[in-house]
Amino acid sequence: MSELTSAKRNPLQTPVDPYQLDPADAVEPPTTFRGRLKYLGPGLVISAAVIGSGELITTTALGAKAGFVLLWLVIISTAIKVWVQMELAQWTILNGKTALEGFSQVGTKVRGVGWINMLWILMDFAKVLQRGGIIGGTVAALSIMAPVIGEPLGQPSLIFWTVVTVALVITLLSTSKYGIVERFSLVAVVLFTVITVGLALALPLTDFAYTGADLASGLSLAIPAGTIGFAVAMFGITGVGADEMTTYTYWCLEKGYARWTGPDDGSENRARRAEGWIRVMRTDVLVSWIVSTLCTLSFYIIGAAILHPQGLVPEGNEMITTLSRMYTDTMGGWAMWAFLIGAVAVLGSTFVASSASVPRLWTNTLGLLGVIDWKDLKSRQRTIRVLTIVFPIIWAISFLLIQSPVIMVQIGGIASGIFLIAVVIAVWRLRATEVAPRFKRNRVFTIALVLSSFAIAALGIYSTLKVFGVGIGGE
Template sequence: MTADTIAPDAHGAAHDDPYHLTPEGIMEPPVGWKHSLKHLGPGLILSASIVGSGELIATTTLGAQAGFALLWLVIFSTLVKVAVQVELARWTISTGQPALTGYNKVPPKIGPVGWINLLWVLMALSKILQIGGIVGGTAAAFSILMPIGGDPFGAMSMTIWTVIVAGTSIALLYSSSYGMIERGAVFLVVIFSIATVVIALGLPFTPYGYSAADVMSGLAFAIPAGTIGAAIAMFGITGVGADELTFYTYWCVEKGYARHVGPADGSEEWVRRANGWISVMYKDAFVSWMIYTFGTLAFFIMGASVLQPQGLVPKGNDMIVTLSRMYTDTLGEWVAIIFLIGAIAVLGSTLWAAVPSWSRMYANFLSVIGVIDWRNTKSRLRTIRVFTVLLPIVWAVAFLFIQSPVLMVQAGGIMTGVFLLGVVVAVWYLRQTETDPRIHGGGLFNVALVISSVAIVLLGVYSALNVFGFFK
């Protein structure tokens, strides 16, 4: 969706804007995997976001602290949120509306703002810390690789590289083109995910090998003392987080799923098309889940196998150096440069997805409180581009003031867990009030949705109580 491909009419609405459902945009859904592959994409952007800070920082930190004991939680964390993700996307595909528009329909409201969007504001503020940590982690990797002024962790080198990372993000993503964002996400995810999974599978052949007994011990449903905080943050970040559940809806619209279904006229033809494109979305979500689950497991296993036995836990600006031990201690010092390039790719992939995704959510929030008209293509694109410039600057400043990537990422993870509670409420409300029953999932999916919802509610309640000190 770019200014070059969208021509607004006199009222500011573009004829080929994916957020405007018209008869001209209708397309028959593909049948089967072979014909659906070219229509996948939103989940790949999702994977770029997920296979990033949560895995490289939070998951490896948890592995370093708890060893294999919480392996079961890693698997559960990636799986349990998918049903809620799919149900929210189902509503979006049938209505053409993005998540924050839907959240604002859930009563009660305080003025023009629904309570769930107020929770979103709190999460967005905490995410300044989390994504600031990602900016800092990326800058630290660049600084170690190419230090400026001698000391890679000195103020000069870290500041200059932080500015470069933020500035490059703005320059590359300013156009906010969906196609470019999707292609970049795929490239970044493939680079590091394959390498990480291969190394994790090769660990048994090194001095830091793990056994089948280690893996089995990690499947016992227990949380070791002293790891609850890290576990909660990991659960909030890894897999599909509340922010990713939310911005997945924007990418489903911009890929064209809702536009191809067409306006909801209640006809049987509309139901057939809707179910067809929802089936494509299922495939997209499944491929995404496969990618980030294997990536998450690989990072956790490396943290548990390499860092935990040595008592190494990523902290502060030394995070990148500590994490690099997973590779240098396994393959030798020669691989340090390769790790740094890989760390830049994996953290950069999160930034690549975060900048355009958060820009859309901020713009959507302004629309629900009446500042801009979301359906006005020109106004929406202009606002998205303003945030594409502002957000990397704010995140970079946050890092330069705090300079503790691990703490920053975990803080954002805890608030993400709290916001998940609101997302679940919104999903069920929109399912009951706006999603046509003829396009609801089958019995097995509905069971999965209930299990997913209950697990997320328990996480949200625990996280909320933890924030107010009930478990201290």
């Protein structure tokens, strides 16, 4: 028997409706690590989504401001949250539901949604600023490369490239197909990972070389005065944040993990298939975590080694110019073009991933509120297409009005930190009520989930106090 078998359909065939489970779509999962690699994809989309804003902007700015001393936080921030991500995705595979549907089951419902859904809506309004910052970084890089109208960072040039960028992304995503998002993310992730990690590894050969002692100083678990705000934003935004955890469930469904598992008929065969596809999902998360960690560490080390000694911290529309110093100061003026191309790939991939995911989440929310019928394929697709046009325009306008990408991204990061604690509560509730004991018996995963939950709760408490102006530790 081949490694993958299907009753009626090709397992890689695009389904009529990716959010409906059909017994005919159930297939046997791969049994080897190599086989599982063939079915990766959702994690690449998540990597493309998180690396642009967190890694390039916030993490580099933190390295520029704090030096190597917060290197330890980079490692923790990318590793600690994946366990909650995996638990939520496991629930999705077992139940065939989206995260927002799960959130609506926690607490009392009002018009079809729960308190966590309402908190998500509030968080997403705050994320408008962050997504505007992503567009701003992309547009600034394009404007420097080709000013077109006036000065490189002048208003006319920025407006021109904002219109062009938004139009291109809307056109790319006009079909709303998952496969397009995955393929674009794969190319972008490979490109910016190679460029970023390569530069970080090459720094010891330049005038901005770092030593083993520098790296060791970054593992001391210290947080210097004046960097706590940056640190909280970085913890909330690097690696997988609350919105990425939520979005990941949609990509798992559209990839097919739940559909290939099949509806729960109580049989041993179905439980065994579920275990197999959950292993595929965990492999997908592992690969995504490795990519995210490598890029995050690289950006932080580059900021700490090059920008920090010169007192350069990325701010405002000059962010791209400041960040480009990481390249030009080590490799010469020609490297400006290499950096700008890389910046467009990094930030542009985040813009594309957000433009693909947010309309799906809002469409699902409108379905829960009874505004549209989420289960009706045509209604769902039509709403997603409309929102794919509307949201990028709103984000672009927010950038043109505020024009401070670093601050905008940090605001979104703090909002994500607050929402993380709500996601943890939902995960434990759904785990207790809709996950069979068979899928909770791995003690290593359970212990990791507990530790992850405590860390995220601490971040959420701190972020909430920060919003209300309560200082901690002499802030």
